[in-house]
Amino acid sequence: xxxINDLIxxxxxxxxxxxxxxxxxxxxxxxxxxxxxxxxxQKVALxxxxxxxxxxxxxxxxxxxxxxxKMPIRIPLYIAIVALxxxxxxxxxxxxxxxxxxxxxxxxxxxxxxxxxxYGHVKFPYESDSKDKDSEF
Numbered sequence: 001x002x003x004i005n006d007l008i009x010x011x012x013x014x015x016x017x018x019x020x021x022x023x024x025x026x027x028x029x030x031x032x033x034x035x036x037x038x039x040x041x042q043k044v045a046l047x048x049x050x051x052x053x054x055x056x057x058x059x060x061x062x063x064x065x066x067x068x069x070k071m072p073i074r075i076p077l078y079i080a081i082v083a084l085x086x087x088x089x090x091x092x093x094x095x096x097x098x099x100x101x102x103x104x105x106x107x108x109x110x111x112x113x114x115x116x117x118x119y120g121h122v123k124f125p126y127e128s129d130s131k132d133k134d135s136e137f
Contacts, residue, residue: 017066024062027055050086054079074114081110 034052038044061075084107092100 020062020066024059027058027062031055047086047090050082050089054082054086057082074117077110077114077117081107081114084110 031052034048034055038048057075057079061071061079064075065071084103088095088100088103088107095103
């Protein structure tokens with residue numbers, strides 16, 4: 001039974017790594033496409049930079065996961081905040097007041113969420129995190 005569990009675990013880990021590599025390759029391709037588009041148009045807009053920042057955050061998230069085996073929840077929250085900011089920048093003129101308030105409130109709520117998570121992580125660290133910090137000194 002243990003051999004079957006180990007086999008399934010190895011298959012799932014391999015599938016996970018393949019998925020992460022696909023995400024990384026797609027992000028690199030998207031960055032390249034965005035750069036080519038900016039060169040072709042001979043202009044760089046703030047929305048383009050924010051989109052590239054989102055791609056870089058996705059790459060950072062993949063890298064962090066491959067390094068530590070853990071997915072920090074703050075990275076997707078950062079990506080969501082930047083995506084909402086990009087959405088505001090691109091569609092602000094076509095939004096009514098309530099849509100603008102809703103998107104802004106969503107970004108603000110995500111920012112507060114990041115602060116709460118960060119505070120909780122510093123104030124109430126996991127047992128494994130506190131042991132790692134103790135071994136550093």
